[in-house]
Amino acid sequence: xxxxxxxxxxxxxxxxxxxxxxxxxxxxxxxxxxxxxxxxxxxxxxxxxxxxxxxxxxxxxxxxxxxxxxxxxxxxxxxxxxxxxxxxxxxxxxxxxxxxxxxxxxxxxxxxxxxxxxxxxxxxxxxxxxxxxxxxxxxxxxxxxxxxxxxxxxxxxxxxxxxxxxxxxxxxxxxxxxxxxxxxxxxxxxxxxxxxxxxxxxxxxxxxxxxxxxxxxxxxxxxxxxxxxxxxxxxxxxxxxxxxxxxxxxxxxxxxxxxxxxxxxxxxxxxxxxxxxxxxxxxxxxxxxxxxxxxxxxxxxxxxx
Amino acid sequence: xxxxxxxxxxxxxxxxxxxxxxxxxxxxxxxxxxxxxxxxxxxxxxxxxxxxxxxxxxxxxxxxxxxxxxxxxxxxxxxxxxxxxxxxxxxxxxxxxxxxxxxxxxxxxxxxxxxxxxxxxxxxxxxxxxxxxxxxxxxxxxxxxxxxxxxxxxxxxxxxxxxxxxxxxxxxxxxxxxxxxxxxxxxxxxxxxxxxxxxxxxxxxxxxxxxxxxxxxxxxxxxxxxxxxxxxxxxxxxxxxxxxxxxxxxxxxxxxxxxxxxxxxxxxxxxxxxxx
Numbered sequence: 001x002x003x004x005x006x007x008x009x010x011x012x013x014x015x016x017x018x019x020x021x022x023x024x025x026x027x028x029x030x031x032x033x034x035x036x037x038x039x040x041x042x043x044x045x046x047x048x049x050x051x052x053x054x055x056x057x058x059x060x061x062x063x064x065x066x067x068x069x070x071x072x073x074x075x076x077x078x079x080x081x082x083x084x085x086x087x088x089x090x091x092x093x094x095x096x097x098x099x100x101x102x103x104x105x106x107x108x109x110x111x112x113x114x115x116x117x118x119x120x121x122x123x124x125x126x127x128x129x130x131x132x133x134x135x136x137x138x139x140x141x142x143x144x145x146x147x148x149x150x151x152x153x154x155x156x157x158x159x160x161x162x163x164x165x166x167x168x169x170x171x172x173x174x175x176x177x178x179x180x181x182x183x184x185x186x187x188x189x190x191x192x193x194x195x196x197x198x199x200x201x202x203x204x205x206x207x208x209x210x211x212x213x214x215x216x217x218x219x220x221x222x223x224x225x226x227x228x229x230x231x232x233x234x235x236x237x238x239x240x241x242x243x244x245x246x247x248x249x250x251x252x253x254x255x256x257x258x259x260x261x262x263x264x265x266x267x268x269x270x271x272x273x274x275x276x277x278x279x280x281x282x283x284x285x286x287x288x289x290x291x292x293x294x295x296x297x298x299x300x301x302x303x304x305x
Numbered sequence: 306x307x308x309x310x311x312x313x314x315x316x317x318x319x320x321x322x323x324x325x326x327x328x329x330x331x332x333x334x335x336x337x338x339x340x341x342x343x344x345x346x347x348x349x350x351x352x353x354x355x356x357x358x359x360x361x362x363x364x365x366x367x368x369x370x371x372x373x374x375x376x377x378x379x380x381x382x383x384x385x386x387x388x389x390x391x392x393x394x395x396x397x398x399x400x401x402x403x404x405x406x407x408x409x410x411x412x413x414x415x416x417x418x419x420x421x422x423x424x425x426x427x428x429x430x431x432x433x434x435x436x437x438x439x440x441x442x443x444x445x446x447x448x449x450x451x452x453x454x455x456x457x458x459x460x461x462x463x464x465x466x467x468x469x470x471x472x473x474x475x476x477x478x479x480x481x482x483x484x485x486x487x488x489x490x491x492x493x494x495x496x497x498x499x500x501x502x503x504x505x506x507x508x509x510x511x512x513x514x515x516x517x518x519x520x521x522x523x524x525x526x527x528x529x530x531x532x533x534x535x536x537x538x539x540x541x542x543x544x545x546x547x548x549x550x551x552x553x554x555x556x557x558x559x560x561x562x563x564x565x566x567x568x569x570x571x572x573x574x575x576x577x578x579x580x581x
């Protein structure tokens with residue numbers, strides 16, 4: 001049984017306690033984000049700021065200038081939306097060593113509904129200069145992305161899902177900021193995917209193979225900086241691209257891929273994502289169906305060429 | 306420094322503010338002039354800072370939360386020796402490191418980039434917290450405008466600082482009573498400012514922002530106050546030191562023209578001579 005990615009986040013935080021510079025900030029959602037696990041093992045470097053996300057981001061900025069590595073945690077909608085100006089003007093403009101972690105995002109937040117389901121957070125964070133944006137696809141990549149974010153000096157936004165997805169990566173997986181990853185090689189089409197959708201992209205590719213369609217699957221955890229070279233290579237080889245993300249199709253992974261290919265190697269692209277609408281309450285799996293974010297929807301996009 | 310030396314330094318700082326904004330042809334002289342005496346006291350008497358060791362991890366920190374008073378901050382950093390005085394004339398010019406609002410990446414002595422109001426105080430709280438977590442004894446100072454108190458984040462930060470008894474934090478409110486659109490009282494009154502900070506568990510001191518005896522006593526009291534952060538509510542005159550700018554809302558964000566520049570400099574020269 002794979003672990004929920006937020007659980008991996010909590011466990012990885014606990015591992016990081018040995019680094020005396022790490023300080024974890026919470027805005028009264030530590031039980032949901034799993035940041036409270038860090039409090040159990042390192043209460044002296046756990047700071048509950050209260051329900052004040054703007055203040056939390058500002059405090060993180062101040063801590064970072066005094067030789068600490070703050071990890072500010074809450075739901076994606078609050079850290080990227082409510083505190084956007086603080087992220088932009090204080091953290092990113094100062095190029096400060098602050099790690100922003102959103103553990104609830106996309107429609108997989110589930111029953112809390114639209115107000116808590118960030119579907120535009122990648123677009124927001126990607127648009128800010130200096131910001132690194134990481135969206136891991138499974139438990140192992142979550143662990144590796146957190147460690148890479150800590151090792152990197154500068155602002156990082158980590159989008160970590162609250163749910164569990166099938167494991168894609170083995171224990172020996174190495175993640176590097178700025179690098180994408182080819183999970184399957186095929187020459188008919190490339191499915192470029194991020195986050196929880198990558199396991200669905202693999203599922204789609206397996207079904208397509210039975211129909212004689214050979215699809216590449218490319219996982220992009222590092223949405224910014226993005227692996228331009230790999231995306232161009234894949235486009236040259238497959239001549240057709242489908243991008244897949246649990247995020248609005250405006251400004252996310254699909255946009256990032258299009259920005260590269262429209263200049264360097266124009267090919268037809270189809271976008272699987274949320275079509276400019278808010279989420280709603282429901283079970284995550286039901287919502288993924290409702291918003292057309294399943295293997296079936298990826299296959300439909302591939303077959304639309 | 307005795308009071309006369311402080312007054313002379315503050316007068317030089319005011320001249321620099323006029324030189325900067327005149328050469329920039331824009332900028333914020335009013336709120337820089339109102340803050341000039343406290344900025345002088347902080348950098349020349351109060352804070353443990355040394356331009357030769359600008360990145361010393363144990364130094365005191367200053368955050369200009371009212372970032373538009375950048376000309377005042379640059380002037381004091383220049384007088385203190387962080388930045389060459391000749392660079393002051395490049396304020397707001399293309400490719401100058403002296404940005405319209407303070408940029409910590411490029412300006413020695415700037416501890417936090419500011420400009421979007423209400424955010425600096427949170428950063429100062431973070432710095433004060435880091436001293437507590439790392440068991441260091443440096444102090445943190447933040448200067449806010451009175452109009453800035455209309456930003457909700459100020460009170461998020463104050464609630465946290467008061468709740469956690471951050472006694473290494475001193476917040477100064479430059480209470481010049483004016484904001485861009487008019488008087489703070491008419492637009493959205495922050496008064497009573499002292500009672501508000503008291504309610505957030507601050508130790509509060511009311512002073513005249515242009516009286517060095519009161520300034521000295523207030524910072525000493527803040528230093529001696531344990532278990533609570535201190536808020537110094539400094540009643541000031543916007544545009545202080547230049548007759549036609551004093552208490553005039555129009556000088557919040559406007560540069561003097563040549564004639565006004567000459568008059569302002571003449572007044573400040575005369576004021577400096579009177580102190581000699």
